[in-house]
Amino acid sequence: MSAVASDPCVDYEAVIGLEVHAELKTKTKMFCGCRNEFGAKPNTNVCPVCLGLPGALPVTNRKAIELAVRFGAAVDAKIGRAVFHRKNYFYPDMPKDFQITQYDEPINAGGKVEILDAGALHTIHLTRAHLEEDTGKSQHQGVSGRIHDATSTLIDYNRAGVPLLEIVSEPDIRTPDQAKQYVNELRAVLGFLDISDVKMEEGSMRVDANVSVRPVGAEAFGVKVEVKNMNSVRSLVRALTYEIERQTVVYREGGRIVQETRHWEEEDGRTHSMRSKEEAADYRYFPEPDLVPITLDQAWIEAISAEVPGVFPSRRAVQLAEQYGFDLDRVASVVYTPGLCDWVEAEIAIGADPLRSLNWASQEVMAHLNETGGEVAGLALSKGVFADLSSLIDDGTLSKKLAREVLTEVLVSGKSPRTVVSEKGLAQISDESELERIVAEVIGANPETIEKIRAGNKKVVGFLVGQVMKATKGAANPEAVHRLIDSRL
Amino acid sequence: MTAVITTAAGIARGVRSGEYPAARVLEEYLARIAAHEDRIGAFLLVAQERARAAAEAIDARVAAGEDPGLLAGVPLAVKDALCLAGLPTTAGSKILQGWHPPYTATAVARLEEAGAVVVGKTNLDEFAMGSSNENSAYKVCRNPRGLDRVPGGSSGGSAAAVAAGFASVAIGSDTGGSIRQPASLCGVVGMKPTYGRVSRYGLIAFASSLDQIGPLAGTVEDAALVYQSMAGADPMDATSIPGDLPDVLSGVKEGREAGIAGMRVALVTELCEMEGTDPTVARVFEETVKKLEKSGAVLVEVSVPSLVHALSAYYLIAPAECSSNLARFDGVRFGLREAGDDVEAMNRATREAGFGPEVKRRIMLGTYALSSGYIDAYYGKAQRIRTLVIRDLEAAFTQADVLLSPTSPTVAFPLGARTDDPMSMYISDICTIPANLAGIPALSLPCGTDDAGLPVGLQVMAPVLSESLLFRVACAAETLIGALPPVLL
Incomplete structure (x- = not known):
């Protein structure tokens, strides 16, 4: 036939x-x-x-x-x-x-x-x-x-x-x-x-x-x-x-x-x-x-039967994408990893930022699991990692970039985000007086650059910002640095 | 040499009380084996040293004040289709020559726990397929009550061993009459329990849905003792019946004391008025029935029309299951291996050389009955007949407590008389097959002899799980007729 x-x-x-x-x-x-x-x-x-x-x-x-x-x-x-x-x-x-x-x-x-x-x-x-x-x-x-x-x-x-x-x-x-x-x-x-x-x-x-x-x-x-x-x-x-x-x-x-x-x-x-x-x-x-x-x-x-509620990753991905406006492909990368989606949802439930949590899960966490060959269940993590990171960003302690570094360290060490922040001195410098002091130092140390800026070359402002970030080991809030330099010149 | 004691009940009583040492009992049996076994061929293996050690252990336990159990010191012969760790097991086939099972069948282990002393492994038709023991791949087995006669089969060696006084009791397996028919031909008691009552774990399978292990003995009481000691639920056999095992020994006592008065016993028309029944068998059977009636049994006649097809159904179902059960004898892991250029050639050569003609015939019949395009017409129809037989027998048991028939249509036939005609051999089982198809318990006991002294067997069939009733009626009948003592060769 x-x-x-x-x-x-x-x-x-x-x-x-x-x-x-x-x-x-x-x-x-x-x-x-x-x-x-x-x-x-x-x-x-x-x-x-x-x-x-x-x-x-x-x-x-x-x-x-x-x-x-x-x-x-x-x-x-x-x-x-x-x-x-x-x-x-x-x-x-x-x-x-x-x-x-x-x-x-x-x-x-x-x-x-x-x-x-x-x-x-x-x-x-x-x-x-x-x-x-x-x-x-x-x-x-x-x-x-x-x-x-x-x-x-x-x-x-x-x-x-x-x-x-x-x-x-x-x-x-x-x-x-x-x-x-x-x-x-x-x-x-x-x-x-x-x-x-x-x-x-x-x-x-x-x-x-x-x-x-x-x-x-x-x-x-x-x-x-x-x-x-x-x-x-x-x-x-x-x-x-x-x-x-x-x-x-x-x-x-x-x-x-x-x-x-x-x-x-x-x-x-x-x-x-x-x-x-x-x-x-x-x-x-x-x-x-x-x-x-x-x-x-x-x-x-x-x-x-009562113990097997909606376990289909595909359906879950679609639901999460709709609920939070996530990108379906990115959710998909999370839902197929055992335990990962449960983790994300649990963190969102206790106040973690949904989109940031999804991104952390699909990037830092996935990268960590791939490198170590481990599973979510094997990570020794306290509850609230994503929620803590979210609030550390919200209160200005961490930049998004720093938060990702902290997460990577958390995944390796099993310590809480706040412990990592204090041990590594990673807190973002939001104290304006401390930042003003550093900005003043950088301006004082780079007279030629200041000349160029005053001559109209605004592009080199970025160099100064970079110097401040370097001096603070990346802990300064870049927006605040920009603002302070502008006000000085 | 004359037996001091012949019944298992008597031996166990003597050994448990310390009156007869088990070792002395055993030596009497071993001496009879030594003197006469070469004329009979009941055993494929006599395990003298193992038996002596076991008997000594029993005596040591008695001396220590322990009770070795219901079968203390009772010499037991085991059909060589049952596994016993430490001894070779052949199933009467060349294909298993030299195979030592690493484990012991549940039934055998339970009998040894109850104090039985295994004297040896008995001769049988290859893989329990046959009705004369002539399909044994190893040696001829003769009927102790007529040395030119077959002992019946397939448990011919077990029946002959009991009839010749080589063992006090024996066990065999019954797929279509393989305990009852040789028991009838050798003039001993043989019983097939309800399917599932005795664990099949360790019994080399012929046809799984029909096989059942049962006792052969000199008296009904001895058969009951063996049954009581080995029956009961076994987690190793999914078809074994769960729950506690009722005591059948009280049934034996009732039968002996209360007799058969008031029992409704039915003659099954299809089995009692069968063409080809030996006139002597018919006469002895009728006389027996008259004796029972005279003692107060209520005689009824029942018709079980589907029994006409029982033999045909059996010879489709049993070969079908055997064709699958015997597939594992392929030369790969155990037993015989013949050389071949590749695996398939090795399989073929091994099975060609290792199986005898009757086994090959049944494997081919069964393979055909199960093959695509034929399964419904053969295996399927046979199963439907089986359902009818079950239903019809259930109906018959509403009219009677037990059903009676001759066990075998003939007395023991001469060696070689039926070997060229498989159909005439198959007909030997015509009265015994229905109990296997229906899974009901049935028992054969000697009820007389022909002029040449060849025994005739009376078959009693009881409803599913009615072993107690079966032993009661059988014991009552035996009390009336008298047991047939072992032959003194």
Whole structure:
């Protein structure tokens, strides 16, 4: 079935759906008591259950269900039962040679995620978000570390049985940038709600894409291709951009797209064919007989739902932009950082200047977090940092520039703004008599400049101001200095 | 050598009171094994030294004034489908040859805690698939009551061990009759509990939704003792029934003292008037029913029409589940590994060499029944029949307290008589399968013999969770008929 004509003049659009796998932040694995942790020595977090030893049986992790429900509540999904199926296929790092997953009855059905697209909110609908177990990890031993020239393979089962939430979107995404926004939005929600570590580089969040293209205006979808192996948001954008272009060119040249799975290679920047639909396995799904369906208590679901108030960064950004007249792009940089927006709003609530707070958060705080690799939660800060800084500016103690310096120091030292100001002697000199004395000194020390000014060269006033600022180590109020120099000449 | 004491109840009483040392009891059993096991083939492994250490430990506890438990010093034979740390476990298959499980099945651990002394691991049909023990990959097992006859299966070794006096009691697993049918053929008591009553943790799975561990013993009381010691909720098995375990020993006492008077016992038309039932079996069964009626049992007849399809449903559901359960035997982590050029070739070669023909047949049947395009017609329809069987049996239990039938349509058949015709072998389980499909408890006890001295079994089925009632009726029947003592070879 191809809805696409091979007319070189036709414009094409992409239709993209994403499958995001997020490892759940539980203490133990999905169906056994082994620790769920990244980076442990290989095969140390294993037991008969997650190794799939004969006779061992799975028992469902309550916390994993809770985290799935938390996500479902956040995205407004229909929350159902925890019913598991077996997905049967042979794979060496899958201990039982079947995966326990959900099939026709996902724990979360439907739901939606709002993303920022061209300065406005755009809705991406979800098909489902279901629970399943992760596989082990193969380490191919050989020159390249890839399977084709491997001499042997080692398997680490620490990851086998780690709980996963597979979040499947509807084909609502049209551009690589929307895909990026969607992943960022999900990552923020999963992180804010403590559902997942969402580290793509550690594999705790993985993204596969279903991509097709069709002529703009067409109703029917083109033939879809599944693209795998994108290890960052950046490679997701690159892979989608490549794949959309590849499919468009194929259609423009009158060719056909085959339904297949393609592998993204970071090195050559292309997708490569892995297997076609004809080779796809028959997974022989059937209800997992070792587990009984778990019906969730409605009151429990409601209690969890009550703890997930509007966490969507996109929506929050739009609300804040409207409420305070912020620039949407600048708010966006704040809302996706865990805890940062909460901090800004808390400071505004106790009197901090909104715009200044936003700017501090998006500049000094973000810069500090980027440099240190830290998180907002890890900053040892007393309440009222932005509020204090605001009042220090308002009462003339600090210039805006000084305030930023003070904030940087506050972030590093954890001291309060007032402590930093007094320790470093950073207070702006507002005492006119003290300032007058310094101005007099500077004028006295620069007779040639005074001559030039009196001769009509007003531009050199700036030099004098600079000298005063230097003498006060920047603590003078520049406007006051200007005024005093003018009155003297 | 003649047994001093033969019942588990008697042994435990003697050992707990200090009258018989467990070590002496054990030596009697070990001596019988040494003298006759090579003619029977009941064991795949006799764990003499381990058993001696266990018996000595029991005696030491008695000497120290402790009570080792309900089964103190009782020699126990364990079907080799159950894991016991420290001993190899094969499931009767070459594919698991040499595998040592690192953990012990819950049921076995509980029996050892109750004082039972494991004498060895018993012979079985490979992965519990069979009705004659002839599918064992290791050796022939003969019926102690007729050495040219099969012991039944799949728990043939366990039944033979009890019948030959190699162990006082045994445990087996029953997926479609694998405890009751060999118990019937060997002239011992065999019981399948309600699905979920005994933890399956550590039982190498054949068909997860049907498998249940149960006792084999010389008397109903001994079977009840073993059941009482190993049943009850287990957090390691999600299908195990939560809550306290009722005491069934009082049911045994009631049966012995109050008899069967007033009990409504039903003959199931579809099982009692079956074509292919051996005339001797029919006659012995009828005589037994008359005895029960004479003692005051109220006889009713019930029809359970869906039972006509039970065998077909079973031979779709059980293979479907086994095809998935046995996928893990892939040569990657445990058991046999045959060389191959790549992983897939290794998987194929290992499974080709490691599985016997009946196991392969069932894996293929099950794979087919679950495959895309056929699952609804086969697995799906079988599940619907299963629902009908459950409903029809529930209805039957409104008319009667227990249901009666022969356990097996025939007495023990000659070795080799049915090996070339799988269908004739499958029909051996026709009377026992309904209890597995419905998850209800059922028990077989000897009710007479044919002219050659081959035993006939009476099957009693009770409603879900009615083990106490089941043991009561069985004990009453046994009191009337008389237990069949072990063969003195």
